[in-house]
Amino acid sequence: xxxxxxxxxxxxxxxxxxxxxxxxxxxxxxxxxxxxxxxxxxxxxxxxxxxxxxxxxxxxxxxxxxxxxxxxxxxxxxxxxxxxxxxxxxxxxxxxxxxxxxxxxxxxxxxxxxxxxxxxxxxxxxxxxxxxxxxxxxxxxxxxxxxxxxxxxxxxxxxxxxxxxxxxxxxxxxxxxxxxxxxxxxxxxxxxxxxxxxxxxxxxxxxxxxxxxx
Numbered sequence: 001x002x003x004x005x006x007x008x009x010x011x012x013x014x015x016x017x018x019x020x021x022x023x024x025x026x027x028x029x030x031x032x033x034x035x036x037x038x039x040x041x042x043x044x045x046x047x048x049x050x051x052x053x054x055x056x057x058x059x060x061x062x063x064x065x066x067x068x069x070x071x072x073x074x075x076x077x078x079x080x081x082x083x084x085x086x087x088x089x090x091x092x093x094x095x096x097x098x099x100x101x102x103x104x105x106x107x108x109x110x111x112x113x114x115x116x117x118x119x120x121x122x123x124x125x126x127x128x129x130x131x132x133x134x135x136x137x138x139x140x141x142x143x144x145x146x147x148x149x150x151x152x153x154x155x156x157x158x159x160x161x162x163x164x165x166x167x168x169x170x171x172x173x174x175x176x177x178x179x180x181x182x183x184x185x186x187x188x189x190x191x192x193x194x195x196x197x198x199x200x201x202x203x204x205x206x207x208x209x210x211x212x213x214x
Contacts, residue, residue: 118156
């Protein structure tokens with residue numbers, strides 16, 4: 001997680017039982033938006049250590065940090081591909097770009113001239129990147145330049161994909177779930193089903209809790 005406790009944003013970890021807390025980054029600059037790699041061995045984050053924001057990767061075992069993407073525009077909101085080979089991120093607020101460990105960039109999406117793009121998230125198989133576009137006062141979940149659904153807006157936070165057509169997202173302060181062709185279901189109060197078991201239950205606005213992931 002990121003914390004501002006020492007006057008700058010830095011990356012910290014905390015044990016799952018709430019025990020040991022470790023500060024992983026330090027320095028007179030901000031380091032934020034940490035994302036663990038799929039294998040848990042690295043953490044991608046954004047930092048303004050080179051004046052403008054870029055994407056960096058921290059080796060959890062050694063603490064070594066390397067530059068992943070530091071281009072002319074501001075780069076932030078990193079998201080690992082499922083195979084850990086690429087990181088997608090927002091570039092300049094107007095495009096979504098992905099780069100591999102060699103720094104080879106490819107543009108995933110570009111918004112309209114006055115649009116702001118946020119929150120890239122990979123599909124489970126790693127073939128598509130979803131993102132949020134804010135344009136003409138509307139905030140939409142997008143894929144390949146088109147809205148995923150049009151009935152409601154989404155908040156500019158990364159979605160979680162349970163499958164290629166099943167999404168969990170945030171809208172108007174609520175956690176919501178949308179399946180292809182279905183209407184969003186409001187859920188509140190996410191919690192673990194049973195201590196020691198990684199199942200997430202959600203409580204709908206009406207009705208009994210339902211399991212989202214396990």
